[in-house]
Amino acid sequence: MNTPVPRTRPNNQAVLDALSRCIAACELCADACLDEENVAMMVPCIRLDRDCADICRLTAAFIARGSDHAQHVLKECIEICRKCHTECAQHQHEHCQACAAACQACVEACQAYQAA
Incomplete structure (x- = not known):
């Protein structure tokens, strides 16, 4: 019996790690923003x-899962991560700065994955 060939790229762990870190940073930032003095x-x-966080998930x-639609979703992810960054x-809160850094790292990892 033939074993199926994985449909993943060799560098997918790096992009998955960056996406995971971005999700966590965005969730933490959104929650911390709710505790800021001027929530509005x-x-x-x-x-x-x-x-x-949702597009990264x-x-x-x-x-x-090696979806044939990953490249399409990846483009949208890069766009939203850039906007979030x-x-x-522009905010001086530590959680916002950490989120901005995670978003930038995610953009770079997604672009590297896209180019591979």
Whole structure:
């Protein structure tokens, strides 16, 4: 009996790790934003954190299972991670800065995966 050939790329663990770190950073940031003094000012950040965490979860699932649609979802993930990075980078809160860094690292890992 022939064993199935995996449909994964050799560098998929690096992108999956970056996606996982981004999910955690975005979830932590969104939650921490709710504790900030001026929560109304943090609403765009919270919304982008949630969107970013969700698209990263979806992208990780598509990549992990070798979906034929992973490249399409990956493009959207890069776009949302960039927007989340830009939003979080403008805030001085430690959780926002950590989220911005995780989003940037995720963008870079996704682009490297895309190019492979």
